[in-house]
Amino acid sequence: MYLAIREMRFAKTRYSLIATIMVLVAFLVLFVTGLARGLAYDNAASIANMKATHFMMGKDADHRFTRSEVGTHELEQAQSIVGEQNAQPLGVRMTTVTVEGKSSKLDVTLLAVKPEGWLTPSAAEGSSLAEAGAGSVLVDSKLKESGVRIGTVLVDQGSGTKWKVGGFASRESFSHSPALFISEQDWQQLQRASGAGDGETSYSAVAVKADKQQAERLAAEMPTTEMVKKSEAVSAIPGYKEEQGSLLMMIVFLFVISAFVLAVFFYVITIQKSSQFGILKAIGTRTAYLAFSVALQVLLLCAGSLAIGVLLVQGLAAVLPSGMPFLLPGSTLTLTSGAFIAMSLAGSLLSVWKVSRIDALDAIGRAGA
């Protein structure tokens, strides 16, 4: 402690330069992490927001809502196992709508839910899906930017079905497209209008709240369907895995780079100081003390830089435009910071090893230190 702090006090320029680099790296790590989280949330918000534990999908759907089809028969069967309340139908369809009277098109995802069920989000503005009644929809507030208001009529391009916007929900999206919640009845109508199926209603999935045993029982008793965990369903959303994969790679590289920068910097400094360490050892300073001193410097630099980095990121997050999804909850922040410190300490190992190898004999018969 004594040496570590005094050395940093003495060589301010040297250590503030490295601290600057560390601040930038820490900032970048946190920023990219926040962006990745934000994008993940923006991509899959609607599914992530749902209180379901599992989604029951068709066997050959590959975990994808858009490919899956389950019928009322499966819904009823599921309800009989986990209870009527704990299994609710969910319809997902990506489509294009136009605002009535205008020519501009909007890509949206239709999410069909029971209006009074637990899959339906509450309205941030206007009336909820249950209040508004048939023919009304609850839409993501992002659509406001495209000129959609409460009362606006949206026309489905494929079927010509019309819905009236009853209210807005905040942060509801699927595969980066704004979500449009419609009621179960409207979904059935839509299916009839688009002429799909043979009159029997089908859904994309059944959202289930089930404990482990119930989930296993469902899987065993309903061989035509597959129980998909919520996290699996989220990562199967088109584009989700690819997006997160590239961002994760960037984050990992940033971590590795920061560990390397620190490792090389401290290694060079340690080599420069090896005769100094020799003298310290010769006059009776223990190796463990010196090694600890080096590790402590790394830790101090890293923690300080991280603190500044966190402040910078928080500041930036406050001024980011809403179109740039950014999300850095406390848990992610803690995890990322922990990983950052761990990587830096890993970077200091090389120097610690070097210090332990320096011989006190270096001090004798040497002119300079």
Add this chain to the structure above:
Amino acid sequence: MRQRIELRDITRVFEDGGTQRTVLDKLNLSVAEGELVAVMGPSGSGKSTFLSIAGALLEPTSGDVLLDGKSITGKSQQELSDMRLHKLGFIFQSANLIPYLKVEEQLLFVAKQGGLDKSQARERAKGLLEKLGLAHRRSAYPDKLSGGERQRVAIARALMNDPAVLLADEPTASLDASRGMDVVRMIAGEAKEQGKAAVMVTHDERVLPLCDRVLYLEEGRLVQR
């Protein structure tokens, strides 16, 4: 008179490209309290090896080193480290101070390592610096000191933990004649006054009159001329 350091039959053999080279051959030396011994010898005669063994930095091939009557053979690295801290005071050639510690901190650091109480350490550092004429430089960094001042700080640091033996490795190498004399006079004075044994390896013949004994390293042994 108490013998503070004794080297008994020290032999050190180096492997050198398959041949064995005996650098020290049954070397004997004992230095009593208050005595300053100068060790001379051409380069390559084994002065550094001798000092390293006396300073518990290097193990002899055979023989024993006794500090205040206690043997240092067969000790672990850590015990040797503690021995150097408490029993030995080193003064190296030049710039052997830690560049980022102020003069006073150089002394306090050694005291801290030695487990000395803080206020006691302050007291002792103050006393030593005053005695060596460095009181006004106590909060200067080493790079602001003259060569002579630096060596005086090194002496103060070596004395800080009240060692049995002072070991000096060419302490005048980077000093001019009169400053060199001052430094050696100080080492001799401290040794006498505080009852320490002092061993100085040197090339500098001008300082020899200040030493109690002058020994020459020849063929691995110390001889008096």
